[in-house]
Amino acid sequence: xxxTMKEMDVLRDHLAKHQLKLTRQRELILTAFLRQEHITAxxxxxxxxxxxxxxxxxxIYRTLNLFCDAGIAQARHFGTQTQYDNISHKGHxxxxxxxxxxxxxxxxxxxxxxxxxxxxxxxxxxxxxxRLELYGLCSRCRH
Amino acid sequence: xxxTMKEMDVLRDHLAKHQLKLTRQRELILTAFLRQEHITAxxxxxxxxxxxxxxxxxxIYRTLNLFCDAGIAQARHFGTQTQYDNISHKGHxxxxxxxxxxxxxxxxxxxxxxxxxxxxxxxxxxxxxxRLELYGLCSRCRH
DNA sequence: TATCCTCTTGAGACGGCTTATCAATTTCAA
DNA sequence: TTGAAATTGATAAGCCGTCTCAAGAGGATA
Ligand SMILES: [Mn+2]
Ligand SMILES: [Mn+2]
Ligand SMILES: [Zn+2]
Ligand SMILES: [Zn+2]
Numbered sequence: 110x111x112x113t114m115k116e117m118d119v120l121r122d123h124l125a126k127h128q129l130k131l132t133r134q135r136e137l138i139l140t141a142f143l144r145q146e147h148i149t150a151x152x153x154x155x156x157x158x159x160x161x162x163x164x165x166x167x168x169i170y171r172t173l174n175l176f177c178d179a180g181i182a183q184a185r186h187f188g189t190q191t192q193y194d195n196i197s198h199k200g201h202x203x204x205x206x207x208x209x210x211x212x213x214x215x216x217x218x219x220x221x222x223x224x225x226x227x228x229x230x231x232x233x234x235x236x237x238x239x240r241l242e243l244y245g246l247c248s249r250c251r252h
Numbered sequence: 253x254x255x256t257m258k259e260m261d262v263l264r265d266h267l268a269k270h271q272l273k274l275t276r277q278r279e280l281i282l283t284a285f286l287r288q289e290h291i292t293a294x295x296x297x298x299x300x301x302x303x304x305x306x307x308x309x310x311x312i313y314r315t316l317n318l319f320c321d322a323g324i325a326q327a328r329h330f331g332t333q334t335q336y337d338n339i340s341h342k343g344h345x346x347x348x349x350x351x352x353x354x355x356x357x358x359x360x361x362x363x364x365x366x367x368x369x370x371x372x373x374x375x376x377x378x379x380x381x382x383r384l385e386l387y388g389l390c391s392r393c394r395h
Numbered sequence: 396t397a398t399c400c401t402c403t404t405g406a407g408a409c410g411g412c413t414t415a416t417c418a419a420t421t422t423c424a425a
Numbered sequence: 426t427t428g429a430a431a432t433t434g435a436t437a438a439g440c441c442g443t444c445t446c447a448a449g450a451g452g453a454t455a
Contacts, residue, residue, distance in 0.1 A: 128430085128431080129431070129432090130421080130422050130423070130430090130431055130432070131423095132421075132422070132431090132432065132433080133421090134432080134433075150412090150413085151412085163433095163434070164433095164434085165433065165434040165435065165436095166413095166434090167413090167414075167415090167433080167434065167435080167436090168433060168434070170412095170413065170414075171414090171432085171433090174414095186329060189411065189412065189442095190411090190412070191412080191413080205371065205372060205375055205377055207377070208380060214375050214377070216375065218367060218371055220367055221364055221367045221368070221371075224361060224363055224364045225364070225384075225386055228348065228359050228361055228364075229348060229386055229388060232348055232357050232390075233390060234348055234350065234357070234386070234388045234389065234390055234391070235388050235389050235394060236386050236387065236388040237351060237387050237388045237389065238387045238388075239384070239385060239386045239387060240383065240384070240385045240387075241368075241382070241383070241384045241385075242382060242383045243368055243371065243372055243377070243379050244379070244380050244381045244382060244383075245372055245377045245378050245379040245380045245381075246377065246378050246380065247375075247376060247377055248376035251378060271401085271402080272402070272403090273401085273402055273450080273451050273452075274451080274452095275402090275403065275404080275450070275451075276450090277403080277404075293441090293442080294441085306405075307404095307405085308404065308405040308406065309405090309406095309442090310404080310406080310407090310442090310443075310444085311403080311404060311405070313441095313442065313443075314403085314404090314443090332413095332440065332441070333440095333441075333442095334441080334442080
């Protein structure tokens, strides 16, 4: 999978490898998803209702989970809902979340990632994934 | 609140400050909770069913949430369930979780915590809480 | 210790979010 | 073009945690 491979091709590749099919719905949802940094299934459902009023919510969930399997998205539980992060452009990143207004700031810190590896190694683990979320108040919400 | 204060006194203190009452159930649940590193409400429900078959699940949830308010426990969402961590002895800590066997290793890394503050400050945030979970395979599960 | 206002409990209903079910439809390899 | 296999949409079901409310318990006060 080369760096220049478009996400649609990443999806096609994953589908082929798993005997899955490319459907009109999957194309539609991928196109919409790639315009987002992160989105919930429900939000995408409402957003796409304009283009295809018959698109089912279950299909959105199934498809976003498919994107996770294909490495295009990453699920993240926030509050009671699941956010689907678009990691196709930015790659891995963590989140800073304002508990006041819900603003989400994405960040990446190599030093933290390195220390995580160090902690894991020290305990005999090999890391597969991780989750780091910082909750607090943004400057606006503190006033 | 001194360092040597026993957890039962921490609870009593919190109850007094908030016009809450010390009940038989709260004492029972606290005693059981202090024997754990972390536990789910459901698991505690089954564990305590032997001692008190009439103890309700809602009471367990309410009481564990009370412990969170009192600073004795800390809720952590893991998978679909909520784990209540016993932070009374150890204080804040993060988790290394084996995706193979479910083993959980607790750790604390000051350097990571410091870098988190740095990231927050850089983005104008003041951190209230955070969550760091490393998922991977322990040495046994890799073989 | 008895009083009595308030807090707590237990049982089950309820609610939000996600997945399972299944008949009808679509995809795509042959 | 054909047909087996995957997918879809509607909705039921499931899970987990909270809410409701009548009955019961705690504890400050006298
Ligand atoms: Mn993101
Ligand atoms: Mn723990
Ligand atoms: Zn804010
Ligand atoms: Zn393991």
